[in-house]
């Protein structure tokens with residue numbers, strides 16, 4: 001039997017463990033990631049012994065600084081799960097989408113599950129998930145891990161994406177002119193042989209002077225020096241360092257997305273509040 005592997009990824013407190021428990025019930029094992037004391041949880045989907053679910057450490061970004069980030073990143077790059085189920089805290093959407101933009105660059109299908117929909121329904125915060133889906137270029141679906149609503153649909157979407165070669169996202173987030181210029185140069189110079197959906201992610205990580213990525217690509221010192229010129233030109237033009245430039249560009253793009261996809265209804269009373277009152 002072919003096993004389908006789902007990786008749960010998300011910020012701390014987004015609801016990963018709550019969802020993990022809902023998905024796997026008692027069929028789970030708790031251990032540690034190899035060599036470190038960060039907890040590793042793996043389980044099988046209820047009634048689907050052919051589907052494994054791995055709860056990744058909670059992270060705000062895939063930058064390789066904290067142990068949790070390195071574990072999550074290496075797992076995604078080396079073990080290549082069949083699909084990433086990205087749990088997003090809908091009450092903290094803007095901050096959570098930062099990681100989402102990075103996950104979309106890995107060449108792995110992504111399904112975004114916006115969690116805490118029960119809280120949003122009460123506060124009157126509306127998220128246009130259809131538009132978000134178009135803008136991000138991956139499936140987006142609302143859930144409440146706590147109330148277990150929308151969870152079955154999220155899993156169905158994840159399983160469908162895992163088995164669909166066309167579900168691998170091509171990142172749609174775009175940055176300002178000079179950054180795009182540098183990224184295009186980097187792609188042209190050293191990445192044109194790679195599949196389209198991973199080129200941008202590699203270009204961004206090379207732009208960030210990520211040594212691990214240069215190593216993975218087996219880049220010669222000569223090519224590294226060549227890229228260094230593109231990076232320096234952009235840093236001078238933007239008067240900022242490479243990593244801050246990319247972080248700022250991600251936040252800017254997400255901020256535009258928030259304006260398009262989110263709305264708040266003031267004086268909103270949910271049905272349940274009205275009944276309570």
Ligand code: GDP
Pocket residue numbers: 010011012013014015016017018019058115116117118119143144145146147
């Ligand atoms: P993790 O850090 O990503 O594993 O997040 P947890 O699963 O531990 O959840 C963090 C907190 O959010 C806990 O108190 C959960 O009970 C709560 N929580 C998780 N999902 C939901 C949800 O859909 N609605 C509400 N209201 N609370 C939730």
Ligand code: K
Pocket residue numbers: 012013
């Ligand atoms: K927690």
Ligand code: MG
Pocket residue numbers: 016017018058
């Ligand atoms: Mg947890």
